[in-house]
Amino acid sequence: MNxxxxxxxxxxxxxxxxxxxxxxxxxxxxxxFFLYAFTGxxxxxxxxxxxxxxxxxxxxLDGDHSLASRELASRFQPPYFQAAGSAxxxxxxxxxxxxxxxxxxxxxxxRFGERLSRGEQVAVQLQVDTSNSVLGFLASSYGAxxxxxxxxxxxxxxxxxxxxxxxxPVIQADTRIWYNPNQNDAWFMGISEMLTVITLxxxxxxxxxxxxxxxxGTIEQLMVTPLSAFQILFxxxxxxxxxxxxxxxxxxxxVLGPCFNLPMRGNLVLFFLIxxxxxxxxxxxxxxxxxxxxxxxxxxxxxxxxLMPMLLLSGAWTxxxxxxxxxRILAWAxxxxxxxxxxxxxxxxxxxxxxxxxxxxxxxxxxxVVFGAGMGRFGRQFG
Amino acid sequence: MxxxxxxxxxxxxxxxxxxxxxxxxxxxxxxxxLMLLFGFGLTLDVENLPFAVVDHDRSxxxxxxxxxxxxxRYFDFKGQAGDERQLDTLLxxxxxxxxxxxxxRFGERLARGEAAPVQVxxxxxxxxxxxxxxxxxxxxxxxxxxxxxxxxxxxxxGIPLAEAQARVQPVKLEVRYLYNQSVKSIWSLAPxxxxxxxxxxxxxxxxxxxxxxxxxxxxxxxxxxxVSPGEFLIGKLAPYVxxxxxxxxxxxxxxxxxxGTPFKGDPAFFALAxxxxxxxxxxxxxxxxxLVQTQVAAMIVASIVSIIPAVLYSGMLxxxxxxxxxxxxxxxxxxxxxxxxxxxxxxLKGVGWQALWADMLVLTAYAVGLFGLGYxxxxxxxxx
Numbered sequence: 001m002n003x004x005x006x007x008x009x010x011x012x013x014x015x016x017x018x019x020x021x022x023x024x025x026x027x028x029x030x031x032x033f034f035l036y037a038f039t040g041x042x043x044x045x046x047x048x049x050x051x052x053x054x055x056x057x058x059x060x061l062d063g064d065h066s067l068a069s070r071e072l073a074s075r076f077q078p079p080y081f082q083a084a085g086s087a088x089x090x091x092x093x094x095x096x097x098x099x100x101x102x103x104x105x106x107x108x109x110x111r112f113g114e115r116l117s118r119g120e121q122v123a124v125q126l127q128v129d130t131s132n133s134v135l136g137f138l139a140s141s142y143g144a145x146x147x148x149x150x151x152x153x154x155x156x157x158x159x160x161x162x163x164x165x166x167x168x169p170v171i172q173a174d175t176r177i178w179y180n181p182n183q184n185d186a187w188f189m190g191i192s193e194m195l196t197v198i199t200l201x202x203x204x205x206x207x208x209x210x211x212x213x214x215x216x217g218t219i220e221q222l223m224v225t226p227l228s229a230f231q232i233l234f235x236x237x238x239x240x241x242x243x244x245x246x247x248x249x250x251x252x253x254x255v256l257g258p259c260f261n262l263p264m265r266g267n268l269v270l271f272f273l274i275x276x277x278x279x280x281x282x283x284x285x286x287x288x289x290x291x292x293x294x295x296x297x298x299x300x301x302x303x304x305x306x307l308m309p310m311l312l313l314s315g316a317w318t319x320x321x322x323x324x325x326x327x328r329i330l331a332w333a334x335x336x337x338x339x340x341x342x343x344x345x346x347x348x349x350x351x352x353x354x355x356x357x358x359x360x361x362x363x364x365x366x367x368x369v370v371f372g373a374g375m376g377r378f379g380r381q382f383g
Numbered sequence: 384m385x386x387x388x389x390x391x392x393x394x395x396x397x398x399x400x401x402x403x404x405x406x407x408x409x410x411x412x413x414x415x416x417l418m419l420l421f422g423f424g425l426t427l428d429v430e431n432l433p434f435a436v437v438d439h440d441r442s443x444x445x446x447x448x449x450x451x452x453x454x455x456r457y458f459d460f461k462g463q464a465g466d467e468r469q470l471d472t473l474l475x476x477x478x479x480x481x482x483x484x485x486x487x488r489f490g491e492r493l494a495r496g497e498a499a500p501v502q503v504x505x506x507x508x509x510x511x512x513x514x515x516x517x518x519x520x521x522x523x524x525x526x527x528x529x530x531x532x533x534x535x536x537x538x539x540x541g542i543p544l545a546e547a548q549a550r551v552q553p554v555k556l557e558v559r560y561l562y563n564q565s566v567k568s569i570w571s572l573a574p575x576x577x578x579x580x581x582x583x584x585x586x587x588x589x590x591x592x593x594x595x596x597x598x599x600x601x602x603x604x605x606x607x608x609x610v611s612p613g614e615f616l617i618g619k620l621a622p623y624v625x626x627x628x629x630x631x632x633x634x635x636x637x638x639x640x641x642x643g644t645p646f647k648g649d650p651a652f653f654a655l656a657x658x659x660x661x662x663x664x665x666x667x668x669x670x671x672x673x674l675v676q677t678q679v680a681a682m683i684v685a686s687i688v689s690i691i692p693a694v695l696y697s698g699m700l701x702x703x704x705x706x707x708x709x710x711x712x713x714x715x716x717x718x719x720x721x722x723x724x725x726x727x728x729x730x731l732k733g734v735g736w737q738a739l740w741a742d743m744l745v746l747t748a749y750a751v752g753l754f755g756l757g758y759x760x761x762x763x764x765x766x767x
Contacts, residue, residue: 132571
């Protein structure tokens, strides 16, 4: 057997990589969707999704119709709220909420203004649709801030603490949001979608390419050639990595940069190197799945088993800190978890290897272990 | 159309599925596994946010203020930082998501009855998390402010603290959380997980099942047989619909039994809606399988058409009201959004036909449309 990196070994790798690329490009439907995934899909995700509470419709049940009640109701304004007029009767208000026509109902009791001016404490009620718990939380949080501020102003005026406005021993928070000061969802969603698409292809393409050879029996042809297991497996990964890196470049420079002004603060060469490492690691997972599966249908299902937990438990969509302990441990085994830190770190925060060596090292180790296991199993199956 | 042929075809497909033991097992394991994994692990609650404090004041007041954050279950205190420059590194390295900078003379200002500034730094990488964090911080700050005002008022006027507290807070807000009174994520999540998982697994199963015949060439047996396209499609898909419907019922049982999500609606109505939805997602797999030639392409297309819209555009993680036109068009063009209305309505709101008939109608139209499209695309004499 030739050494892996001897002249002949390298030539074999090159020829096999070429074969994989050819095979990939000939599947037109696949390539069309590949391009769509790295352009249109990312564009739509980045431009179309906002996780913020915007213009939530709020109806008012005003039992008072006084100056004070109108003043309070009028403070529920855009950007967070949008007045949806009077809710009518309490039963109608519930129906509006049931039909999701409004997100919240502000219920101001009768004699609200009168009791306020007499110095009593009055309760107003906010009914919030929390079918979506994140939005529900935001709506009640903003509502509490609006009502709290109104209350403080009334109190300040009434107690003579100041003439209008709020003074006194209060906390004045100056809040700064770093890395994405305008809370531009497009940056977050765009990067998140790009990482999702990269992950999807990095698992599926090599796994499918491998099992297709098994299913069609062409693997037997490869086995009788002088190629080693490594020389059969590795070119698949190289080919897919090249294609995925090209897709990433298109997404970054063709979509996220020009359309959304993604800052890309860090070193892009480093970003692409880390992406290559990530694709390699994840491809290892796909190949491992391919050694378990006997046909493509099985690979498809196994891919879902690997992909979905990776995506949803990596911290891309939901915070890892709030997960139960054992889940956080599982998240450490997900290469996407490290890639996420690195990608957001480089693109948004502008950090370099000095801070990223830990996730990168962890990802590399994971890749070696997974790829090694895949190679081992493959060797035993066909050796 | 002959029932006999349909039954024979369905039986053949069923035999083929159960002979592939790994595939058959995965068809049931995948949905249940996803339900367990996401149900326990996927939480939208923003909790245990790691944070650090730079306290330039080091007074009793600043310690009290810091302690408000430390004692909250939403925050996880990572310690004092020496200066602001250290915060830079901590935030960049994801070791903290929030930092408080308490300037000198913080306690002194409060004691004199003046407003005291505080700087709050939030990692804005994840905008939703940053917003929620801002909400928590604002809530703590206003509670501290109210307590301080009440304290000052009570000391200044010589009135009891309780009365002063009532006076500085003339308007009390009572928030009622509807449909999910504890704002616990799992209750709003579990029903939507049924939607998500039933969107993921049926298209995969079906697309692979049909394209497998194309790729292996066994479809030519069908082409040359007397089976009509309609018979083939119904017979082929029936086992996948049955498997997926069973899975849907298992997921429903998990949502109610394991996660304790209340089910307030009509079980018969929900079962019908589930069946319709499964027919839709199976039909989606069918159309995909008609359009592509290879199983690899089928998998890629199925995942792009199913996973991403199901997660992003179904109202599961993101509010539908804030989708832009492009994403909104995708949301309306695919079945998950309508089924989300149905699951949320059936589980949490306890509404039925009266409120959800429109969604049922859309799903029905969708199912019919997809099968019609599949029928049109399926030709027994393919040109290639």
